[in-house]
Amino acid sequence: MDQNRKSKRIPPTTVARLPLYLRCLEEIKLKKIRSISSFELAELTGHNAAQLRKDLSYLGEFGTRGVGYDTTELIRQIGKWLGVAAVRSVVIVGAGHLGRALCNYAGFFNKGFDVVDIYDKDKSKIGTEIAGFKIKHIDELEVNNSANIDVAIIATPAGEAQDIVDRLVSIGVSSILNFAPTKIEVGKGICVRNVDFSAELQIIGFHLASIEHGLSSDCC
Amino acid sequence: MDQNRKSKRIPPTTVARLPLYLRCLEEIKLKKIRSISSFELAELTGHNAAQLRKDLSYLGEFGTRGVGYDTTELIRQIGKWLGVAAVRSVVIVGAGHLGRALCNYAGFFNKGFDVVDIYDKDKSKIGTEIAGFKIKHIDELEVNNSANIDVAIIATPAGEAQDIVDRLVSIGVSSILNFAPTKIEVGKGICVRNVDFSAELQIIGFHLASIEHGLSSDCC
DNA sequence: CTATGTGAAGCCCTTCACAGCC
DNA sequence: GGCTGTGAAGGGCTTCACATAG
Structure with a gap:
């Protein structure tokens, strides 16, 4: 109704x-x-x-x-x-170069996506500040679970992504933006979107190779 | 044949x-x-x-x-x-957080994409080192044009992207990976692929909103 | 008997073309 | 007259189902 x-x-x-x-x-x-x-x-x-x-x-x-x-x-x-009117809480997991770049990306907040926390596994990084955020240890994920996370961004190495996603799902996160170059398995009702830089370059590589082999590939 | x-x-x-x-x-x-x-x-x-x-x-x-x-x-x-056997020369334009993260991304080189230069407009950044690369001023693009660039990665603000792309195309670059959130216009035969983080989040936002409005959206 | 390679069917998306409305 | 909204046509991708090959 x-x-x-x-x-x-x-x-x-x-x-x-x-x-x-x-x-x-x-x-x-x-x-x-x-x-x-x-x-x-x-x-x-x-x-x-x-x-x-x-x-x-x-x-x-x-x-x-x-x-x-x-x-x-x-x-x-x-x-x-x-749903731009709603403000969505976003956490970033992985404080490597990419995670830090995403933390600093103002474009998210303008569109209603509010980065609230960044997590990492590496103890030497914990407490370090990025763009005003203190990096937290991923084991705090479950502790902070009171926080209502709308979206999680995965910026970890490929090998750790699935484990992190499982933990996120278990505390109720239902939307994932995955930058790790690996296939994420999730149950029904969980939304995963993948962004894979290397794959994009390889698709460009296909077109370059097609041109070199004398095939048109009528481009992108 | x-x-x-x-x-x-x-x-x-x-x-x-x-x-x-x-x-x-x-x-x-x-x-x-x-x-x-x-x-x-x-x-x-x-x-x-x-x-x-x-x-x-x-x-x-x-x-x-x-x-x-x-x-x-x-x-x-x-x-x-x-075309993975070929080694492709890649330049990155824009030495902001994203450009620097991409410079440090080892995944590219493993797949045959070799970052050879990073450019920026901001004079105060020129000469600074990132991952072993000295940042060059974009006006050097045309000067270095002897270098055979296979792919250019655009990591500039949206407003500058089109101008940079035009300059890249004029020195013979035919493949572009665009991270700037703007539509790039190019002539025939030029391959442009877009990666838009905010758009990905907004698509997730659509699913969140659908759920909130009681529509299934049978997820991603 | 097992698993590939592929015509054909089915499905979804894009484009056309025009009725409907301003 | 101009532009939207939409059924219908067209095109492309996915899936099926089976002939083909080992």
């Missing part, structure tokens, strides 16, 4: 494009542009206008025929689906 | 899975496992066995019916398509 919208499933491909739409809309709002057509926004985001309209149609009917979309309203609506 | 294999296009989705297959194969090779079936490798990578076989069939016929795939041979073949 929350909302009687035709609760249809939203394709994952659509969901993956929403952050980009939102970012572009926020940019044009800064330019005081009040209204935008599907053609203009599609151009900015590098997608097809029909696809953009279809994507938005999964979320609701926000446009005005003959006119376009109201910038502010569309930002509000996409934001609602992405 | 290189190879008279039926030069069919390989689906991008298949290409994107190859690095994962390769990684799992290398892991099982370390365990001295000589041979693997499509079912076993599919299990390890979290994919369907039929999909795995179809993916591999785009690259050639490497298996033995009734037996499976020879680990070493399959590693060799996938590696060939990803």
